[in-house]
Amino acid sequence: MRVSFRLNGSWVSVDVEPGEILLDTLRLRLGIRSVKRGCERGECGVCTVLLNGEPVVSCLLLTAQVDSMEVTTVEGLGSDPLFKDLAEEFARRFSIQCGYCTPAILLTTYAYIRKVYEGKRKASVEEIVKAIEGNLCRCGTYPRVVRAVVNTLSRLTTAP
């Protein structure tokens, strides 16, 4: 079946199997490699994408379900000022070890910071920890991730 959705700002149309999982469509058909394969059952979060701006696991989503929606991965955020600040903080704070979880954690924390600016989430360490609950980092970078998010929040004085 044919499915069309916005991927990183451009419309894509792909022929997929009705039972095809978004993670597979992104990696195997559309060349999006930042979205990783992990547990494939919603536990680890390395397959996170933003669906209409909200973080979701792409391993528990049929591609058919996202028809006409907007999917964002880190590939689409390279020129976003907020994302650049956040990624820079990740580099500066050594919030990355092996990097396997990093694109997903960047997406989740990016979405969280946007929510803070929209007044929908509080800016606090507890809220950051709660936001990244679904992103497993086997290297244990969590404290550094939290620090990078705190710094990004405090550096930004104007809304993104």
Place this chain on the structure above:
Amino acid sequence: MYYRVLQIKYFKPRTLEEAIELLTKVRNSRVLAGGTDLLVDLKTGRVSAEALVDVGAIRELRGIEDLGDRIRIGAATKLQELVESDVIARELPLLRKAVESMGSWQIRNLATVGGNLCNASPAADTAPPLLAYEAELIIVGPRGTRVVPVTKFFTSYRRVALEEGEILKEIVVRKSTWSGWSYIKLGRRSGFTLSIVSVAVLASTRGEVLEDVRIALGSVAPTPIRAYKAEEYLRGREVGLGVLERAAEIAKEEVSPIDDVRASAWYRREMVYRLTLDALKTSLRWS
């Protein structure tokens, strides 16, 4: 691990009528809401289906509304929408607390409240609060609409009172005033976890007397349950430590837990006592 593509048909109806027709006519078809239970079950082969009827585009199934004397929650409303809703925070704080503890942000953005109920896991976290609030479930199907109290919805292990072709449309909770509430979920870790035992309590007092109380428990019986005998014992009694301990003791006798990967039956029973007592104390602001 799973790699292979699910061999399944997919339908995305726009209306409830179309969805019911598809469910009735297409052989071995199932409702797909958030997919966070169903897609895992299909991948692992625990469930088999030939077609999925995605209810994600049916507007009537979405949204949270304050209707004055009651709250209406569309069955396909996402858990994260419940967490962010002012209506839920104000009117159904016990439900909010339970939903906040469910899955992760990524899961709550997909998972729906109706999916949680219809999946009928004994550990379903929305069940104890909704049992305590005595929510009503509006079910639509080929023979029209019917109302089933949530207290009659869970019929046996992983079974619910849904007939062929029926869809859970909405959850309705009548407003009532409770002086206190408490939700305690014990898991193997503090966050992003399924429950070993969960307890939901609503209480209302007049002076020192417990006028009304509701106790609901998760993960300790084939279905989520109410601890009716413990409630019965408490109703009309003056609050005191001995009374609360006795009630927790009765609740412990009402459960029928099993040993599983998360905990032993013995531990669950002990925790029913402990957590029921704690939840009662919190609800009564009593220490």
